[in-house]
Amino acid sequence: MPLSSPNKISLTEQPKVDEIRENKRKRNDENNPSPLKRARELDDPANMTDSQRKPNFSALTTPNNGITRHSSPLSNNKPGAAKKLVIKNFKEKPKMPENFQQETWRKLCEAVEAIHKSCSIRYSLEELYQAVENMCSYKMSANLYEQLKLVCEAHVRTCLEQFKADNSDYEQFLKLLDFCWQAHCRQMIMIRSIFLFLDRTFVLQNSTILSIWDMGLDLFRANVISDKVVEVKTVDGLLRLIERERNGEAVNRQLLKSLLRMLSDLQIYKEAFEKKFLEATDRLYAAEGQQLMQERDVPEYLHHVDKRLNEETERLLHYLDQSTKKPLIACVEKQLIDQHLPQILNKGLDNMLQENRIGDLMLLYQLFTRVNHGQKDLCSMFAVYIKKAGRMIVINNENDPDKDKEMVQKLLDFKDKIDNIIDVCFGKSEKFVNAMKESFENFINQRQNKPAELIAKYVDSKLKAGNKEATEEELEHLLDKIMVLFRFIHGKDVFEAFYKKDLAKRLLMSKSASVDAEKSMLSKLKQECGAAFTSKLEGMFKDMDLSKDLSLALKPYMQNLDVAGLIDLTVNILTMGYWPTYTPMEVHLPPEMIRYQEIFKKFYLGKHSGRKLQWQPSLGHCVLKAQFPSANKELQVSLFQSLCLLLFNTGNVLTYEEILTATAIEESELKRTLQSLACGKPTLRVLSKKPKGRDIEDGDKFYFNEEFKHPLFRIRINQVQMKETPEENTSTTERVFHDRQYQVDAAIVRIMKTRKTLSHNLLISELFNQLKFPVKPTDLKKRIESLIDRDYMERDKDNPNNYHYVA
Amino acid sequence: MLLDQFNFHYISGWTAVASWRWIANDENCGICRMPFDGCCPDCKLPGDDCPLVWGQCSHCFHIHCIVKWLNSQQVHQLCPMCRQEWKFKE
Incomplete structure (x- = not known):
């Protein structure tokens, strides 16, 4: 390949070319150093040595260089025709001046002393550098180094004298030391620059010898700081400065920073300073913690601790060495927080939580x-x-009823507050959330049954029509919150009983605020407690739907019978098992109403054979058209109220006894009914009573109120009976306990059936595990006795403490 | 009705409430011994989902109970109470 041949040539030629160049340059350097190059080498000696040691092979790869080489006289020959080049030795070996070493050292020594005295140097720096390089080239490095060290040491020793003599106060002393140190550093940098060649060759090659800079540090450490007096004075001075700053004074941070840097540069920061510093910190904060814990209240104390921690962090940023960070902060934390944990908690936590001090808690x-x-x-x-x-x-x-009335609202508010604190202050930590749940469950069940009952009633008050406080969304949100409380309750059956009773009232009196809200509550309960818990409640809704269909079918039936008269009748049919039990009452109805009842009965039993109907007059309500002298009104009243009012069709004055015999309403019920008609809000009194008064007594006389006036046409007269009577309450509670008996029985039989034989204690503990409501062991014993009586189980003949299951 | 009296009231709408129960000649079902107001052991809720049936012998059971009983009888289908042949009352 033609292209490869020039490369080959250049490879063989290259060393020679470089050799020549190298020689040339060396000579040039010695005789006529270019100032530019010197300056660069002073700045960057590494670069210099690098380029000197390595021949420049970049010519091989850089095409540009190849081109220039072709034009040079050495390489412009044709490929393959290399010429021999002979390099001859110098004719005369260069000699060294005789007193070269003494002379050069004199110059250098003079310069070093000048630097130490901070006067100007007689020789140019270039010259001095050159001198060092020359000395090194002639193998005088070791000697030069030793001599330099001696000169420096002598100087440092003179420094020490002034510290020993110095008796001024510690700040003055520190300043002096700092000044001295700074000067020393400056001088050492200068000296190193001059002796750079020494530093880069001789020192580098001998690993046991300290670099010039390190030698400077070592001399300063060995001769100045290691002096006991100076060391103690320095460290004490620093500590006193820091202490003054901790006491709130402004101090010279620059001085602190510089001296601490000196200590770390001299590598005695840890032993000489840090240990004592930490001890001092420890003492200070131990005392401060003790004192302030006594004097200040907890939030104030906490703010102080926070301030201290911030100060110490700032100190770290400004002058302390970073290695001190961990022990220093740990020391402050230990003395100011760790030591006082129980006190802080006992003294301050309750108040802070009580007063909802978000910032302090955070x-x-x-x-x-x-x-x-x-x-x-x-x-x-x-x-x-x-x-x-x-x-x-x-x-x-x-048993203050007013307190009970507020309980649920208070619990909700309390829960909100605690949730907020956990969210905002305690970083939503799961630990705290769990602790909160556990605690709520604990305290809410400290009182049996009542909280469950009150929660049920609270829900009722919110779901009842006429509660216009909340929008749908707010209501939904509120229900969610109530469910959280409900979750904590152990006696969920108590809740169910009361909830069911109230739900029945809402459905039958059509007092429910919103079907959606009712359904939503139901689904929440179902989710929480399972389908079995809500099946009866759902059954109630089903009954209501069936009744609606029934009433629709009733209309055409009535029309066919041609009795579609004055009364628009709807009947709600209740399946016994779903609804709360109502005590049946017999009252005297007007003949017209009895006729309607009979028609309906026939209609219903025609559809459903094998059933019998039991009327529940206490749950019925009516729309009553009433004529007052002022105007005609439509009154929405209960069946009992309408029975009473209808009596006044035949006379204007009636005594209590007359009403009682005419209607046959049970007495306490009647009293409440009359109360609602005659003693309610003044604008709603359809009857007036003599003598006046809030309570109905035997012998009271009732008059039809002819002055009755009301702006509205339709008027609802609320029954006083909406308020729960004590009997109603106790009967609900009793029924709950009664239901629990069956659950206990079932659990006992279930356990015995699987175990066959079991000792009394084991059976009891197993029962406590299975039953979801609180029970007393004596009640359990009674149930066991009852089951033995009914032959579900028997006692062991030899050991009466053991039971056997009887199949 | 008398309409001449000035303070005459009458009822124009009536929402009555009634509860229903089974008409049975006994408290409990003769097969499962559960009350008729309740339901058979296989059901969870009383009412329309667990109805009662009457035989011509006038004995009455949960429908689920008697059907189960009749299915278990191979030869003659008899009322478990009176041993007469079981026939559903129309």
């Missing part, structure tokens, strides 16, 4: 996260607080 969490156990301790104290505060809300020893 700080508390941040500080506590820094130390071991901090979070854990905080978390457990947090749990203790929730239990304590929660118990205050839940427990009501005087």
